Amino acid sequence: MEQEFKQGYWMHRILSNLNRLDVDRLDDADRERVETARDPLKGVSLLTRPGDGAGADAHADS
Template sequence: MDQHVKQGYRMHCVLSNLNRLDVDRLDDADQERIEQARTLLEEVSLLTRPADGDGRDARADT
C-alpha cells in the first residue's frame, strides 16, 4: 500500500475516533484539547513537508 494512503487512512481513523468522543462528559481543558486536535487534523496536508521548516505546502500547481 502506498505510504500516503496509509498515512491518510491513519489520520482519518484518528479524526473519526475524536469525532465519536462524548466531549460533553469531559472537563473544559480536555474539550479544548480535543477541539485543537480536530482542527489540526483537518488542516493537515499529506504533502506538507514539516522538515523544511518553512510551512509551505509541497504540492505543485498544475
Template sequence: MDPDVEQGYRLHCVLSNLNRLDIDKLDDADQERVETARSLLEKVNHLTRPDNGDETEAQSDP
C-alpha cells in the same frame, strides 16, 4: 500499502475517533484539546515528501 495512503488512512481513523467522543463528559481542558486536535487534523489535506528525495521525513502541505 502505499505510505501516503497509509498515512491518510491513519489520519482519517484518528479524526473519526475524535468525532465519536462525547466531549460533554470531559473537563474544559480536555474539551479544548479535542477541539484543537480536530481542527488541526481537518486542515491536513495530504502528506508530501520533501523535494530532496529523503523519504524518512514527511511534511504536511499547508
C-alpha cells in the same frame, strides 16, 4: 504511494475517533485538547502536501 495512503488512512481514523468522543462529558481542559487535535486534521486530505497550504494536483506522475 503506499506510505501516503497509510498516513491518510491513519489521519482519517484519528479524526473519526476524535469526532466520536462525547465532548459534553469531558472537563474543559480535555475538551480543549480534543478541539486542538481535531481542528488541524479537518483540513487534511490525501491530496494535501506538507507545507503546501493547498491541495495538490490530482495528476499521477508518470
